[in-house]
Amino acid sequence: MTFGGKTVLVTGAGGGIGAEYVSAFTAHGAAVVALDLPEFDVTSERDWQLAVTKAGSVDVLVNNAAVYGDIGRKRPLTELTVSDWDRVLTVNVRGTWQGIKAVVPALTEGGSIVNISSVAGRIGAPGFAHYVASKSAIEGLTRAAARELGPLGIRVNTVAPGLVSTDATRGLNTPDYIAAAARGRSLRREMTPHDLVGAVLWLASPASAFVTGQTLIVDGGQVFT
Template identity: 35%
Template sequence: MTQQPNAKYRPVQPGTNFYFPPQHQDQQPGIEGLMQPKPIIESDSYKGSGKLKGRTAIITGGDSGIGAAVAIAFAKEGADVVIPYYYEYENEDAKRTKNRIEQLGRRCTLIVGDLRSEEHCRAVVTHTIKTYGKLDILVNNHGVQFPQHALTDIATAQWDATFHTNIFAFFYLTKAALPHLKDGSTIVNTTSVTAYEGRPDLIDYVSTKAAIVGFTRALSQNLATKGIRVNGVAPGPIWTPLIPSSFSAEQVATFGQDVPMKRAGQPYELAPAYVYLASEDSSYVTGQIIHVNGGTMVSS
């Protein structure tokens, strides 16, 4: 059975395959508005119950994809959301997410700028505190990937850019946020199934995602006695703007077909994992990684 999803939520039926028309975007991060079909970032069946009522969250990369799905789910649970993202050309995606959050009765602030800059990361946190008076949840979610066939094809500039975006920025933002986090605050880091499986054409990306796992575990131990929990989510193949902006049109057409469930995941399918880790439902969970990957077995 083959089905083409669109931005409107529909339950995913067992045995359903999603077909993606061949497509490619030349600029990374990609644009959600240009994707066919559009990623599904919200589940109509997800009803919030106040799990994050009164909380303030920073969600990097919350303009689209997984980050947008998490931002909307957090808003449904009662949180206000700050969304830092990289480039002005992503504004339409970001505004669409902001509008939805405000429709849900929560506040949302968009901050565009380079998270590879430690100064900018400090400014994001400062603006959050000035606007909302506090910070309760940090979701480090942004990332880039640039496939290459061999290690010798990876330019030093690409290696540096991937590390500065995918892990240095996590360090900068977390360091800036920590003085404002209190007992009961949470940090959730997005890693990847590739941190456990590896992937031959994403050596630099996989290295950063493995570093995020180590960062999450070590930081969780460092902050445990302060009551600040640190966990992660390791997505499998998820239909986000990163995919058509990373891979060839031919690779996109079969994206996600190699997992046991035989389909790519949609962003909304990850959001509940982030809600769980950000809320008191996971009060005895820290240093852990939740795997949302369509059935791939990994050793964590």
């Protein structure tokens, strides 16, 4: 796969996984616009306008930003506050929709949007009700956007990662929890950010030109749907 001459926007680019996407697209020849706090906020329409204007035309958007590593400790849903809920849903879901909305006018024919959900949305990880809800919502948004944007030649898909061993994950989970996730997979090892690269690049590339509205689970064979 080559992305020579292509412009790729990646949000949450400074995170453990986002940085891997930036490196991979760059290594495959793309001009990457790496977006993250504090300069760029996915919930700001102005920030999106500036980013799209700076990029000019856009070939690929990877909507990777989320409240994840700084979500706070796991808590029963009865202890979450309205402000906890709104923060997570606003960044993870509204921010993903805002990204799609902002790039549509700049996307080239054959453009591809890759959203990022999580297998947490399928298995319902306890202590994370707001995060789980947000990641499920992204998959529904992906299907709606695929239907609306397909006639424009724009594809929209989602990658749903399993538990990835990033600093954020290690801050949120005990080593036993991470080890148990590895044991629960068909491929019994911890997952790294690099494990996601092939799926994201494939969905971003013309190799997947007739695939849209789909969620591709990349978790070493834990969740089958």
